[in-house]
Amino acid sequence: MTQTTFAITSAGKPVQDIHPLVAHHLLVVGQTGSGKTTSTLSLLDQLQRTNYTTIIFDPTGEYSKLPNSVTYKLGENAYLEAGQLSAHQLREALRIHGNQLLNDKLAQAVDALRIQQNIVQSNKPYVKIGVPIADYQKQLAKLSNWSRSFAPQQLAEQLIAEFVIPYPDERADYALLGQQYDRPTIN
Numbered sequence: 001m002t003q004t005t006f007a008i009t010s011a012g013k014p015v016q017d018i019h020p021l022v023a024h025h026l027l028v029v030g031q032t033g034s035g036k037t038t039s040t041l042s043l044l045d046q047l048q049r050t051n052y053t054t055i056i057f058d059p060t061g062e063y064s065k066l067p068n069s070v071t072y073k074l075g076e077n078a079y080l081e082a083g084q085l086s087a088h089q090l091r092e093a094l095r096i097h098g099n100q101l102l103n104d105k106l107a108q109a110v111d112a113l114r115i116q117q118n119i120v121q122s123n124k125p126y127v128k129i130g131v132p133i134a135d136y137q138k139q140l141a142k143l144s145n146w147s148r149s150f151a152p153q154q155l156a157e158q159l160i161a162e163f164v165i166p167y168p169d170e171r172a173d174y175a176l177l178g179q180q181y182d183r184p185t186i187n
């Protein structure tokens with residue numbers, strides 16, 4: 001155990017054992033230049049010496065040159081697997097700030113593609129024309145947390161497939177997901 005003093009308590013007592021310090025949540029605050037980064041680096045250095053594994057989420061890259069660390073950079077050597085994301089996470093990742101309709105349709109499209117991949121075992125879009133609502137809901141109910149994955153390359157086409165509506169006349173069948181494409185809204 002190292003005897004380095006890397007902190008002093010408010011009572012003026014030197015802190016020599018790092019474990020109680022990091023066993024709880026720890027917030028480092030102070031003005032710019034007051035030593036936050038230096039203190040944090042010292043903590044990380046102590047943790048490395050005691051063989052702790054530390055994971056740093058570093059939005060500015062300030063800690064990327066830390067010795068003995070493995071650095072993953074999103075888009076360079078780390079990637080988001082689009083087919084594992086929720087509709088909400090997709091919107092955040094792609095910075096889609098659409099209206100409510102588009103948000104709802106995107107969520108539906110992800111659900112439909114999850115059904116395709118995990119229940120129908122197809123990588124094609126889910127064509128909703130003529131599908132009874134009851135059948136669709138049974139498929140939806142079969143999805144579990146284990147069947148989150150979907151084919152992201154079909155997302156654009158699936159989004160179009162979501163815009164199905166009943167016929168506008170006496171042929172309308174409300175037991176079906178849809179009977180024709182809502183072309184004006186798709187456009």
Ligand SMILES: Nc1ncnc2c1ncn2[C@@H]1O[C@H](COP(=O)(O)OP(=O)(O)O)[C@@H](O)[C@H]1O
Pocket residue numbers: 030031032033034035036037038039
């Ligand atoms: N305990 C310390 N003793 C002397 N200099 C320090 C100490 N802590 C930090 N510094 C120096 O002060 C400057 C600002 O420290 P830094 O950790 O970058 O502050 P912050 O992250 O709070 O802005 C740096 O040049 C650093 O080397």
Ligand SMILES: [Mg+2]
Pocket residue numbers: 036037038
């Ligand atoms: Mg800093």
